[in-house]
Amino acid sequence: MTEYNGEVRKMMIILSKATLENVYAAFVLANGARMEGIEAEVFFTFFGLEAIHKKKLEHLHVATVGNPAMHIPTMLGGLPGMEALATSMMKKEMDKLDMPGVHEFLDILKASGVKMWACKLAMEMFHLKKEDMYEGIGGVITVGEFYKKGAGIGTHMLFI
Amino acid sequence: MEKAINGKTIQVNEEGYLTDFSQWDKNIATEIAKEEGIPELTNEHWSIIDYLQDQYKKEIPLSIRKIGKSGVVDIEKFYALFPQGPLKKATKIAGIPKPASCI
Numbered sequence: 447m448t449e450y451n452g453e454v455r456k457m458m459i460i461l462s463k464a465t466l467e468n469v470y471a472a473f474v475l476a477n478g479a480r481m482e483g484i485e486a487e488v489f490f491t492f493f494g495l496e497a498i499h500k501k502k503l504e505h506l507h508v509a510t511v512g513n514p515a516m517h518i519p520t521m522l523g524g525l526p527g528m529e530a531l532a533t534s535m536m537k538k539e540m541d542k543l544d545m546p547g548v549h550e551f552l553d554i555l556k557a558s559g560v561k562m563w564a565c566k567l568a569m570e571m572f573h574l575k576k577e578d579m580y581e582g583i584g585g586v587i588t589v590g591e592f593y594k595k596g597a598g599i600g601t602h603m604l605f606i
Numbered sequence: 607m608e609k610a611i612n613g614k615t616i617q618v619n620e621e622g623y624l625t626d627f628s629q630w631d632k633n634i635a636t637e638i639a640k641e642e643g644i645p646e647l648t649n650e651h652w653s654i655i656d657y658l659q660d661q662y663k664k665e666i667p668l669s670i671r672k673i674g675k676s677g678v679v680d681i682e683k684f685y686a687l688f689p690q691g692p693l694k695k696a697t698k699i700a701g702i703p704k705p706a707s708c709i
Contacts, residue, residue: 478708481670483690545709546671554671557681 455600456485458592463606464496465509466533470540472497472606473551480558488555489592490583491565494606495572498564498580503548507533549580556582561595563587611637623697623704627662630701642695644688651687654679655700662702668693669707 457479461472472488479486496502510516510523510532522528546554555562562583564576569586576586596603609618616629622638624630635655639647647655657678661668670693674681688695697704 474708477670480685481691481693481708483694543709544669544671550671554674554681557674557685558670559682559685 450599453600454479454484454602456487456596456598456602458487458489458596458601458603460489460491460592460603460605461494461497462492464493464502464506466506466536467508468606469494469497469506469548470545470551473548473555475604476555476560477551477558480555480560485559486555487561487563487592487595489563489565489587489589491568492571495564495568495574495579497548498552498562498583499574499578500580501578503552503580506548508536552580552582563592563595565589565592621698621704624701627659627701634701635699639699642688642698643690644695644699647699648687650679650683651699654684654687654696658696658700659702662700667707668697668705669709671709 457475459472459476461469463469472494476486476488490498496506507529508516510518510528511520513523516523516532518528518532545551552562562580564574564579564583564586566586566588569575576583607618607620608615609622612633614629614634616634617625619625622641624634636647639645639651644651654673657676658668661672666672670681670684673679673684673693679687684692684696693705693707
């Protein structure tokens with residue numbers, strides 16, 4: 447048995463939001479973990495479910511309201527078309543960095559061994575069925591089941 | 607720092623990556639692979655190593671996404687062939703620098 451010296455062995459990431467910047471943060475963290483040989487699982491809950499909703503996942507937007515780091519006055523951020531504009535600008539920048547689109551990123555995560563789960567309660571709340579979701583998810587599970595999957599030394603949980 | 611492999615001395619950095627690619631040869635790759643927990647390099651491993659070295663010589667940055675699109679190997683197989691951090695391990699075995707990519 448090898449001695450545990452505090453290294454991260456598993457990342458349990460909870461994604462509760464569907465804005466592009468949050469979805470990418472979760473995906474990059476999960477993918478980055480696998481690249482380092484760390485296990486990774488993602489639990490999609492509440493609005494985070496949109497990131498694995500087949501019809502919605504390619505239409506996620508950046509939030510332009512209530513986000514001071516966008517440097518757009520809140521009043522302007524709420525104007526029609528602002529979210530779409532900011533989103534297309536961000537997508538252009540991500541293309542330059544060779545960042546994949548949401549669906550391709552999910553495929554990469556799946557192929558890299560990231561386990562993905564949909565939250566049962568949120569699925570029921572939004573009247574969603576497993577067939578509505580990206581086919582690479584492991585299943586629809588409860589919070590308790592997700593915690594059980596995080597058992598073991600060196601597991602970290604992250605809420606996004 | 608210096609490292610001795612099969613009677614040959616090579617220059618590596620603190621993480622064990624070769625700092626001078628001209629010192630790389632297939633014996634060194636095989637030995638580093640063993641240290642990384644890969645007992646034998648198969649033809650599939652070698653074709654990936656060739657691809658990585660080729661990209662390095664062309665100064666093209668490496669990422670998991672590009673490996674998946676390379677036509678050499680798919681991502682799932684890449685993880686299976688080089689378990690526990692495939693890009694990190696494969697580049698170390700290939701004698702090229704560790705990629706600074708997050709994707």
